[in-house]
Structures are given as structure tokens and as C-alpha cells.
Amino acid sequence: MGKTLGYARISSDQGQDITSQKAMLESLGAVVVFADVGNGSKLTGRDQLEAVLRLLEPGDTLLALHPDRLARDTGDLLTIAKRVIEKKAVLRINDPAIIMDGSDIMAEVMLTVFGLVGMLEKHFIRARQRRGIEARKLKNDGGYKGRPATISPDAVRDLRAEGLGATQIAKRLGIGRASVYRLLAA
Missing domain, CATH: 1.10.10 (Arc Repressor Mutant, subunit A)
Structure with a gap:
């Protein structure tokens, strides 16, 4: 029997805390938890996800609390699952309960559906953000200043x-x- 490696992610470290995800993953059996801080809409730049995928060995389990902690894109989610299965390891998602080892087409269907839900959620978030920006610009009170400058x-x-x-x-x-x-x- 292999080891269980956990993966946690938060979108930003401003107002979010990864501690509860780590504690939950450990309570579910993760011996080590890898954690990234950053956007979940892309796989690039997620060093800890890459590290955990590289460390997986046959019989190991990659554990995540929710599909959107891994990715908010169907293709990316399925790419991660494929990489796990190629290592002869198992992808286990806690909520909803999905165990993907490459032998059950229903697990892949569920993962696909939740990947689509993540993409839809990402779309709605961006649409709400655009509406908020447009509303602020219409007020024309100088309140919308765009993204703060990061370069001096x-x-x-x-x-x-x-x-x-x-x-x-x-x-x-x-x-x-x-x-x-x-x-x-x-």
C-alpha cells in the first residue's frame, strides 16, 4: 500500500488561509500536504502541484478536498488525472467522493462534470468582475482606478x-x- 499525498490550494494569501485545508487533508490520511497559493485557472506556476505529481509512485494516492482545488478547467483537471494514472497512482477527491484509478469510466465522467462546473464558475466570477468595473466607471467619481501599480x-x-x-x-x-x-x- 502506497502513501497518500495531499494537495491544497488557495487563490491568494490575502484574507485566505490554507491551514484548514491542510488539517482536513491530514485528517483524511495525507502524510504530506503540498500547497500552492495562486490562481487555479492555470496549471503553470503551480510548483507544489508539479512536485507532488513528480513524487507519486505506483500505489500512491493524490488527495484533494475538491476538484476546484486542483483546477478550474476540465482539460487541466483531466490532464492532472491522466498524469496520476500514468504513474499507476490514484486520484482521490474528498467532496464529491471521486476515486479515479483509470478503471472506472464513471469517475472520469464525474471529474469531467465537475471540471465543467469549475469552468462555469470561473466564467461567472469574471462576468461579475467586469460588471462591477463597468458600474464603477459609470459612476465617474474617480473611484475605479484599475489594478494598483506594481512597478515603482x-x-x-x-x-x-x-x-x-x-x-x-x-x-x-x-x-x-x-x-x-x-x-x-x-
């Missing part, structure tokens, strides 16, 4: 004053060259 224009100008070129500034600040040019032109 002063830092870009200071580095330029030191004689650094756009590529060097971009590398030093970890941003794209286009952002450097945009800030220098402003």
Missing part, C-alpha cells in the same frame, strides 16, 4: 539615471522591457 516609476527613473539601459532595468526589477519603456515615456 521612481525606481525605473533612478536606474535610468545611473546609466542602465531598458533591458538591464527590466532584469534588475524583474519586469518586461515594454513596462520600462512605458514608464520612461510617461
Whole structure:
């Protein structure tokens, strides 16, 4: 009998806490819990998910509390399941109870359905966000300011004053060259 590895994810660390997910996964038998903080709409950049998938061995179980903790896209969810099964391991989701080992077509159907639900939920979240932005813009009171700036224009100008070129500034600040040019032109 293999080991059970847990996977937890929260969308952001602002106002969310992964502790309860970890505790629940451990109570369900996970010996180690891998956790990512970030958007669930993409698989890229989820280092802990990649790590747990690499560590799976035949007979192991990957445990997640809900399908949307793994992915909010049907294709991504099925890709994860396929990778687990290729390792001769089992994907187990707690709620709803889905155990996928490649032998039960109904488990794959359920996973597909919940992947579709996740995609639908993602669509509704984005639609509500767009409506909120449009409503705020219609108020025209200056309340909508967009996403806050993450790059300091002063830092870009200071580095330029030191004689650094756009590529060097971009590398030093970890941003794209286009952002450097945009800030220098402003």
C-alpha cells in the first residue's frame, strides 16, 4: 500500500488561509500536504502541484478536498488525472467522493462534470468582475482606478539615471522591457 499525498490550494494569501485545508487533508490520511497559493485557472506556476505529481509512485494516492482545488478547467483537471494514472497512482477527491484509478469510466465522467462546473464558475466570477468595473466607471467619481501599480516609476527613473539601459532595468526589477519603456515615456 502506497502513501497518500495531499494537495491544497488557495487563490491568494490575502484574507485566505490554507491551514484548514491542510488539517482536513491530514485528517483524511495525507502524510504530506503540498500547497500552492495562486490562481487555479492555470496549471503553470503551480510548483507544489508539479512536485507532488513528480513524487507519486505506483500505489500512491493524490488527495484533494475538491476538484476546484486542483483546477478550474476540465482539460487541466483531466490532464492532472491522466498524469496520476500514468504513474499507476490514484486520484482521490474528498467532496464529491471521486476515486479515479483509470478503471472506472464513471469517475472520469464525474471529474469531467465537475471540471465543467469549475469552468462555469470561473466564467461567472469574471462576468461579475467586469460588471462591477463597468458600474464603477459609470459612476465617474474617480473611484475605479484599475489594478494598483506594481512597478515603482521612481525606481525605473533612478536606474535610468545611473546609466542602465531598458533591458538591464527590466532584469534588475524583474519586469518586461515594454513596462520600462512605458514608464520612461510617461
